[in-house]
Amino acid sequence: MLNVLGINFAYNDRENLRELTQLRTLASLPIAGKYRIIDFVISGLVNSGINDISIITKNNYHSLVDHVGAGNDWDLNRKIGGIRILTPLSQPGMPENAGLYKGTAEALARNLHSIKRTVAEHVIMTGSSVVCFSLDYEELLYTHVKSGADVTAVYASSLNGYKKVPLGIPVFSFDENMRLTGIRGNEDDITRQEATWSAGIFVIKKSLLEALVSDCIARGGYSFYYDILDYLKGNLMIKGYHYDKQLLEISDVTGYMNANMNFLKSSFRDTAFERPIYTKVKDSVPTLYCRGCRVKDSIVADGCKIQGIVEDSIISRGVKIGRGTVVRNCIVMQNAEIMNDVELQYVIIDKDVIVREGQKLIGHEKYPVVVEKRSIV
Amino acid sequence: MLGMVKKETIAMLLAGGQGSRLGVLTNSVAKPAVPFGGKYRIIDFTLSNCVNSGIDTIGVLTQYQPLELNTYIGSGQPWDLDRLFGGVTILPPHIKGSHGEWYKGTANAIFQNIHYIETYNPEYIVVLSGDHIYKMNYRWMLNYHKEKKADCTISVLNVPYEEASRFGIMNADADFRIFEFEEKPENPKGTLASMGVYIFTWKKLREYLSRDENDEESENDFGKDIIPSMLDGGERLFAYEFKGYWKDVGTIESLWEANMDLLDPNVPIQLDDPLWKMYSRNNVLPPQFIGGDSVIENSYVTEGCKIDGMVKRSILFPGVTVEKGALVNQSIIMPNATVREGAVVEYSILAPESVIGAGARVGVAEGMDDASRRQNITVVGRGSSIGDHAEVEVGQTVSGNLPGKEEGEAQC
Numbered sequence: 027m028l029n030v031l032g033i034n035f036a037y038n039d040r041e042n043l044r045e046l047t048q049l050r051t052l053a054s055l056p057i058a059g060k061y062r063i064i065d066f067v068i069s070g071l072v073n074s075g076i077n078d079i080s081i082i083t084k085n086n087y088h089s090l091v092d093h094v095g096a097g098n099d100w101d102l103n104r105k106i107g108g109i110r111i112l113t114p115l116s117q118p119g120m121p122e123n124a125g126l127y128k129g130t131a132e133a134l135a136r137n138l139h140s141i142k143r144t145v146a147e148h149v150i151m152t153g154s155s156v157v158c159f160s161l162d163y164e165e166l167l168y169t170h171v172k173s174g175a176d177v178t179a180v181y182a183s184s185l186n187g188y189k190k191v192p193l194g195i196p197v198f199s200f201d202e203n204m205r206l207t208g209i210r211g212n213e214d215d216i217t218r219q220e221a222t223w224s225a226g227i228f229v230i231k232k233s234l235l236e237a238l239v240s241d242c243i244a245r246g247g248y249s250f251y252y253d254i255l256d257y258l259k260g261n262l263m264i265k266g267y268h269y270d271k272q273l274l275e276i277s278d279v280t281g282y283m284n285a286n287m288n289f290l291k292s293s294f295r296d297t298a299f300e301r302p303i304y305t306k307v308k309d310s311v312p313t314l315y316c317r318g319c320r321v322k323d324s325i326v327a328d329g330c331k332i333q334g335i336v337e338d339s340i341i342s343r344g345v346k347i348g349r350g351t352v353v354r355n356c357i358v359m360q361n362a363e364i365m366n367d368v369e370l371q372y373v374i375i376d377k378d379v380i381v382r383e384g385q386k387l388i389g390h391e392k393y394p395v396v397v398e399k400r401s402i403v
Numbered sequence: 404m405l406g407m408v409k410k411e412t413i414a415m416l417l418a419g420g421q422g423s424r425l426g427v428l429t430n431s432v433a434k435p436a437v438p439f440g441g442k443y444r445i446i447d448f449t450l451s452n453c454v455n456s457g458i459d460t461i462g463v464l465t466q467y468q469p470l471e472l473n474t475y476i477g478s479g480q481p482w483d484l485d486r487l488f489g490g491v492t493i494l495p496p497h498i499k500g501s502h503g504e505w506y507k508g509t510a511n512a513i514f515q516n517i518h519y520i521e522t523y524n525p526e527y528i529v530v531l532s533g534d535h536i537y538k539m540n541y542r543w544m545l546n547y548h549k550e551k552k553a554d555c556t557i558s559v560l561n562v563p564y565e566e567a568s569r570f571g572i573m574n575a576d577a578d579f580r581i582f583e584f585e586e587k588p589e590n591p592k593g594t595l596a597s598m599g600v601y602i603f604t605w606k607k608l609r610e611y612l613s614r615d616e617n618d619e620e621s622e623n624d625f626g627k628d629i630i631p632s633m634l635d636g637g638e639r640l641f642a643y644e645f646k647g648y649w650k651d652v653g654t655i656e657s658l659w660e661a662n663m664d665l666l667d668p669n670v671p672i673q674l675d676d677p678l679w680k681m682y683s684r685n686n687v688l689p690p691q692f693i694g695g696d697s698v699i700e701n702s703y704v705t706e707g708c709k710i711d712g713m714v715k716r717s718i719l720f721p722g723v724t725v726e727k728g729a730l731v732n733q734s735i736i737m738p739n740a741t742v743r744e745g746a747v748v749e750y751s752i753l754a755p756e757s758v759i760g761a762g763a764r765v766g767v768a769e770g771m772d773d774a775s776r777r778q779n780i781t782v783v784g785r786g787s788s789i790g791d792h793a794e795v796e797v798g799q800t801v802s803g804n805l806p807g808k809e810e811g812e813a814q815c
Contacts, residue, residue, distance in 0.1 A: 058689070058690070059689075059690035060689075060690050060706075098480065290692075292692075295689065295692065298689075299689040302687040303687070303689065304687055307481070307685045309481075309680050309681070309682050309683070309685075311441070311442075311674040311675045311681070311703075312440075312441030312442055312674075312703035312704060312705035312718070312719075313691065313703065313704055313705065314666075314702075314703055315699040315700060315701065315702050315703075315704060315714075316700070316701060317700050317701050318700070319699070319700065320698070321693040321697065321699060322693065322694070322695045322696075322697065323693070323694060323695045324692075324693050325689075325690045325691070325692055325693075326690055326691050326692075326693060326704075327690040327691075327706075328442070328690070328691075328705055328706055329675070331675075336693075
């Protein structure tokens with residue numbers, strides 16, 4: 027077991043996921059049929075031998091608490107280490123919105139009591155909007171320790187082969203020794219050829235993190251990127267670590283759609299599932315393919331009953347698809363029921379939605395239709 | 404004693420049988436660990452019944468090839484049986500004092516574990532076997548047992564008269580009190596067939612078990628010895644009629660048929676029942692991927708499967724691959740088996756990890772009707788590999804590897 031505390035931020039301040047994160051936090055957003063985003067994060071940490079994990083939440087975290095439970099499904103129901111969800115702590119006498127952190131440094135400061143209690147020597151922080159599922163955290167830690175850096179920041183330079191820089195993401199600049207020289211947010215949606223953007227993953231000594239966070243709050247700062255890293259880049263040795271493998275990037279609905287659709291490619295699937303990805307076990311029955319159904323190029327989870335046509339889609343657990351129905355380029359979440367003779371294309375159907383007979387919903391690849399959780403169409 | 408808890412009812416699950424009529428399928432696993440229904444093992448049905456009936460203390464008696472079964476049950480967590488007090492306990496034969504012995508019979512197996520049972524100080528004990536497919540609320544049967552003030556209640560199925568001679572028949576009066584038990588009678592007097600589900604009042608059973616143990620003639624079997632001697636002793640034995648789906652999956656053909664029953668909407672066994680969930684140990688596998696050239700109809704397919712071929716009226720277990728141009732029809736494909744390009748598998752059971760080579764033909768018979776093919780199921784054993792373009796004839800069993808043939812080579 028590594029001497030590491032894993033910290034995951036279950037939310038992202040710059041996300042724009044419309045109805046999808048109305049009732050849930052980013053980390054518990056369903057993905058790839060039977061998973062939530064956090065499954066890829068936690069499984070990655072667990073697969074690298076990190077068994078002490080804290081999840082910092084901000085709001086809408088009910089579904090996350092429900093999903094993670096005691097951590098059994100990730101083998102994290104432990105006496106030593108294990109998983110804990112840190113919900114916002116509101117103390118008597120605080121201003122009314124005190125629980126809502128202005129930035130990650132403030133979030134860390136508010137959870138310092140928990141961070142201080144663990145005995146780990148290092149901290150690895152991860153986000154939920156960029157998921158580097160193939161990252162070997164053990165190697166990352168080794169590189170960090172060997173380089174003598176105070177902070178190691180993981181960056182990416184392409185989005186699964188595309189030279190795209192996600193909107194709003196912090197972009198790093200480094201000198202020739204890969205030492206951080208500046209950070210700026212990517213505020214315009216311009217495609218840059220050679221940007222090195224943050225994967226939201228950092229390695230830092232726990233005692234240093236505690237000191238930096240306390241100091242930052244004392245100065246009136248709240249942002250980890252700007253009030254700690256950028257502010258102290260001259261004093262601290264902050265080094266970059268290049269992650270050049272496949273990743274998930276989810277900050278808007280189109281990104282969410284793309285992240286899901288990536289799983290329809292066998293090369294992407296093979297990498298993503300190379301090591302086990304754990305998730306909550308639901309004891310669903312196998313999926314029943316009925317007479318006359320046609321399923322092509324799709325991912326289907328257990329517990330479904332399919333009578334219609336499904337193409338290039340991601341179907342979650344317990345979904346029912348009726349006779350004469352055509353589902354193309356869609357994401358259908360858990361327990362949704364699509365009745366007979368429905369036509370759906372580029373639609374994201376959230377959990378427990380019912381689409382009634384004969385309905386037709388067509389979105390666009392760049393702007394999919396989102397049907398909110400539990401609604402009836 | 405402080406904090407002492409008592410369990411009113413505990414279950415003892417007999418899982419030590421070999422199931423020799425399942426042939427190569429039980430070469431390395433006990434019958435209760437044989438895969439069933441897409442993502443289950445046979446024992447999941449009995450374990451889930453217990454949990455759904457509110458019985459949380461279960462002793463599982465193992466003897467034949469217990470390794471895989473032990474690993475499968477583990478802490479009992481998938482069935483919610485990892486409890487502070489009670490839960491699931493594996494009970495293998497063991498040495499007591501200076502000597503030990505194998506379980507000589509079903510009754511002897513319970514007798515050897517009296518200490519386990521007494522830990523919980525139960526009023527009633529449910530004796531079950533881990534090799535039947537059914538969904539049953541033992542709680543209702545227990546209520547019946549109490550109402551009748553019975554010493555023993557035996558669950559029975561009312562079978563057609565023609566089939567009665569295949570079963571152990573309980574002859575009972577109008578009040579369902581049993582007066583006679585006949586094992587596979589030639590001329591049955593009744594049609595109430597024992598399902599191998601017993602509830603005993605523990606004090607009474609304990610008495611008969613000890614007596615049976617001292618009887619050197621006894622085979623130490625519930626059906627052959629305990630039930631007859633309780634009848635002789637004038638105890639109150641009652642039949643409890645069960646009116647649902649129940650199947651003994653003792654043979655290859657019945658195992659195949661019980662699996663296929665799951666696909667038949669007219670057969671009253673529904674797996675997808677939120678109020679009576681079937682629990683099982685899940686593998687950590689990604690969802691199934693269905694490729695662009697696939698056709699799947701009337702089949703159950705589960706996690707980790709990758710389908711590019713044609714699948715008809717079949718049950719596919721986790722991690723099965725069906726390659727392009729292959730056909731799987733009326734078959735049961737157990738975990739991690741692979742059917743390569745262009746191969747044809749019909750009316751077959753492929754055991755876990757088996758590989759069917761490209762263009763091979765397994766259980767293919769032209770011109771043979773459905774009824775006779777159902778009676779001639781082809782079996783490929785665990786880890787066996789059938790070479791490219793090889794042929795496995797209808798009803799044959801292959802264990803080990805079968806060499807491949809050149810394409811177009813004459814079959815001899």
